[in-house]
Amino acid sequence: MRRLARVAHPRTWLPTVLAVVVVGLLWTWVARDNPYVLPTLPSVGRQFLDQPDLYLANAWTTLQEALLGLLAGGVCAVLLAVVVGESGLVRRAVTPLAVVLNVTPVVAIAPALVVAFGFGLTPKVLVTGLITFFPVLMNTVTGLRSVDRHVLQVFRTVDASRLDVLVRLRFPSALPYLFAALRVVFPLSLVGAVVAEFAAAGAQSGLGTLISVASANSQLDRVFAAIACLALMGSLMLLLVTTFERRALAWHESQHR
Amino acid sequence: MSSPPPSEGPFVAVNDACTTYGTGPDAVRALAHVDLQVPRGRFVSVIGPSGCGKSTLLRLIAGLEAPDAGDVRICGRTTAEARAAKVLGFVPQVPALLPWLDVLGNVRVLEKVNRAAGRQRTQRGLASDPVALLTRLGLGDVLTRRPGQLSGGMQQRTALARAFALAPDVLLMDEPFSALDEFTRESAQLQLLDVWQELRTTVVFVTHSIAEAVLLSDTVVVMAAAPGRVAGVVDVGLDRPRHHGLLDSAAMHEHEHRVRALLETAWDPVSGTPTGTPLRTPGAAGREVA
Numbered sequence: 106m107r108r109l110a111r112v113a114h115p116r117t118w119l120p121t122v123l124a125v126v127v128v129g130l131l132w133t134w135v136a137r138d139n140p141y142v143l144p145t146l147p148s149v150g151r152q153f154l155d156q157p158d159l160y161l162a163n164a165w166t167t168l169q170e171a172l173l174g175l176l177a178g179g180v181c182a183v184l185l186a187v188v189v190g191e192s193g194l195v196r197r198a199v200t201p202l203a204v205v206l207n208v209t210p211v212v213a214i215a216p217a218l219v220v221a222f223g224f225g226l227t228p229k230v231l232v233t234g235l236i237t238f239f240p241v242l243m244n245t246v247t248g249l250r251s252v253d254r255h256v257l258q259v260f261r262t263v264d265a266s267r268l269d270v271l272v273r274l275r276f277p278s279a280l281p282y283l284f285a286a287l288r289v290v291f292p293l294s295l296v297g298a299v300v301a302e303f304a305a306a307g308a309q310s311g312l313g314t315l316i317s318v319a320s321a322n323s324q325l326d327r328v329f330a331a332i333a334c335l336a337l338m339g340s341l342m343l344l345l346v347t348t349f350e351r352r353a354l355a356w357h358e359s360q361h362r
Numbered sequence: 363m364s365s366p367p368p369s370e371g372p373f374v375a376v377n378d379a380c381t382t383y384g385t386g387p388d389a390v391r392a393l394a395h396v397d398l399q400v401p402r403g404r405f406v407s408v409i410g411p412s413g414c415g416k417s418t419l420l421r422l423i424a425g426l427e428a429p430d431a432g433d434v435r436i437c438g439r440t441t442a443e444a445r446a447a448k449v450l451g452f453v454p455q456v457p458a459l460l461p462w463l464d465v466l467g468n469v470r471v472l473e474k475v476n477r478a479a480g481r482q483r484t485q486r487g488l489a490s491d492p493v494a495l496l497t498r499l500g501l502g503d504v505l506t507r508r509p510g511q512l513s514g515g516m517q518q519r520t521a522l523a524r525a526f527a528l529a530p531d532v533l534l535m536d537e538p539f540s541a542l543d544e545f546t547r548e549s550a551q552l553q554l555l556d557v558w559q560e561l562r563t564t565v566v567f568v569t570h571s572i573a574e575a576v577l578l579s580d581t582v583v584v585m586a587a588a589p590g591r592v593a594g595v596v597d598v599g600l601d602r603p604r605h606h607g608l609l610d611s612a613a614m615h616e617h618e619h620r621v622r623a624l625l626e627t628a629w630d631p632v633s634g635t636p637t638g639t640p641l642r643t644p645g646a647a648g649r650e651v652a
Binding site (some may be wrong): 253255256258259260261262263264265266269273274277280356357358361 | 424425426445446448450451452454455456458459460461462471472474475476479508510524528534
């Protein structure tokens, strides 16, 4: 109830509303005289009203690519993090490779993946997977190692197995770190999907494809309608992660104010 | 006790243990030829200035470290066997609770690890009922709270309950109340005494408080630093059960005085430096604690 009251107070929402209004006014002012810089807001809105199916279908394609890639990248990263955490040998073998992979711009890899795997779903999932892999890996490794040493001592005095320590101590300790990574990689997965669609010039659908085709035809209203879809999807993803995080990490300091 | 000792003799035996940290000229001798014998059912405190190796000694008994020389036996077993059989309870300096579990969950979490050993142990009395144990320790109203919602004293009592709930043969405590304020500490000590009076667990309790050592213990082992060694032993002949009124009694002060006198033979309180011989003291080392 207290939170509701805080949200209802003008001091909470007024700055946001004002900022949106100011940006909207600036946008309208620029768009009125420069139709090839920015489309007018009503024309972007009309895009949605005229062809809702077009945007829904393309958004669905992109969302699928993003989520599948996220799932693949995230699951691989967590599994590898567990192995890395349990074995110093694997850690020393894997860390340099993972770092090289991380510093290589995925945008540069995307065209090669398209050549290798065609215009279907595979290269897009791969690109998204690559882009989400590293943040999840590094955060999970750090999280798995963040167990309090005194707790570890207590567990060692009753001869807890490595599996017990992993399941009962390391995983829960890693959760805050994992969620921090998810907050980054959920929106990042959309970047991966769109980049892969840009690279796959012959792709049939997806918001990235829609954007590249529409901008080739100078249809700025369509480009921005697609961008708005992406922004909305990213925001919803973030909202989803934050909601889950609040429930799963109710015990953690990060959720207390 | 659930498992009888395979051999007669002291329950916890540290024989001629030596521990050195580091190598070369920087090496620190944490323990030099330390002997400690704790009979079954005794509450033994280990006291000494910082750096006297009392926490190291406790970690040796807990099997968290191995001595460079000498050995440690828990009821005839090696520390590794004792840990595997789940007969050790350990209370560290900090509560070390799992923040995602509530109080009851924290007390029961050790049930779920090393289950094979747990099944062979039949628990009795208070130790078999975590709720009763927590209630006895004054935590009956906060069973479903998480550690983050508890005071420091409540957290440390939860850690005590977690150790007692194992129904350990030996309970090892490493300055468990040192971070608490005076009032909280006193009540925690009295609650510990209350539960101990019923369970009579063999305890090795490390502390740097003379009053705490005397109030709780049957025997106080005084250690000296550089290198860590046993400087002497004070038997506390106060009647049990012990209670709050004892805290300011003449008998208690008399024992405190004896512990302090022994401490001062090994440690100069004015300069804060160790005195006496740095090597094995024949009179102190090897003495039976009984």
